[in-house]
Amino acid sequence: xxxxxxxxxxxxxxxxxxxxxxxxxxxxxxxxxxxxxxxxxxxxxxxxxxxxxxxxxxxxxxxxxxxxxxxxxxxxxxxxxxxxxxxxxxxxxxxxxxxxxxxxxxxxxxxxxxxxxxxxxxxxxxxxxxxxxxxxxxxxxxxxxxxxxxxxxxxxxxxxxxxxxxxxxxxxxxxxxxxxxxxxxxxxxxxxxxxxxxxxxxxxxxxxxxxxx
Numbered sequence: 001x002x003x004x005x006x007x008x009x010x011x012x013x014x015x016x017x018x019x020x021x022x023x024x025x026x027x028x029x030x031x032x033x034x035x036x037x038x039x040x041x042x043x044x045x046x047x048x049x050x051x052x053x054x055x056x057x058x059x060x061x062x063x064x065x066x067x068x069x070x071x072x073x074x075x076x077x078x079x080x081x082x083x084x085x086x087x088x089x090x091x092x093x094x095x096x097x098x099x100x101x102x103x104x105x106x107x108x109x110x111x112x113x114x115x116x117x118x119x120x121x122x123x124x125x126x127x128x129x130x131x132x133x134x135x136x137x138x139x140x141x142x143x144x145x146x147x148x149x150x151x152x153x154x155x156x157x158x159x160x161x162x163x164x165x166x167x168x169x170x171x172x173x174x175x176x177x178x179x180x181x182x183x184x185x186x187x188x189x190x191x192x193x194x195x196x197x198x199x200x201x202x203x204x205x206x207x208x209x210x211x212x213x
Contacts, residue, residue, distance in 0.1 A: 009035070010035050010048055010114065011047045012029060012036065012050060013049050014026045015040055015052070016063070017054075025050060028105075029110065034114075045071060046071065047074065048074050048075070049076070050076045050078060051077050052079075052101070054079070054081065056079055056081075056089050061090065061092075065093050065094055074116040074117060075096055076116050078101050078109070082100055088205065091199075093198075094198040094202070095201075096115075096199050097113070097116045098124070098127055119188065120169060120170050156177070157187055157190075160187055161191075164188075
């Protein structure tokens with residue numbers, strides 16, 4: 001008899017905005033058995049922080065960086081206004097997924113949280129397009145700090161980056177390239193770690209900026 005697969009629980013904290021907004025988002029997530037909604041300030045470290053913001057400004061970017069650096073949590077940003085420059089600011093700050101507040105249905109929030117928790121990340125297709133356009137318009141920027149260079153990438157890594165940029169999920173990439181999902185996840189993880197990137201979207205942004213995809 002095969003052993004049933006047990007899904008791991010994703011610990012989630014909702015922050016930002018006003019208490020009513022936080023409570024509203026938390027209530028949408030509370031009844032999903034694979035999500036554990038923690039109170040703000042809980043002693044248990046979250047896996048994912050859902051951050052509610054009106055605008056993606058420097059204060060929001062600073063908050064994202066602090067969460068990623070000090071809590072080692074992935075950030076799902078729920079923002080009221082998101083344009084091309086805002087997407088780039090959020091991605092470079094370390095956000096793993098973005099959901100517009102006007103589109104923050106229960107299903108979309110849960111999809112974004114689950115994707116962020118596994119390292120897949122999530123951007124609406126039009127926001128991904130805006131990200132690529134924004135990055136394409138910054139080719140003249142000086143090289144990024146931390147000595148980021150994309151020399152030495154394998155063909156598989158480049159192909160995976162191109163498919164991520166086109167919006168494919170890890171499962172879809174694995175199917176297209178005839179690899180296991182674990183192999184693709186390991187490839188992405190190695191790439192992100194090797195070049196000191198924050199997540200998949202960050203890797204795509206810098207690959208475009210370096211003219212690789």
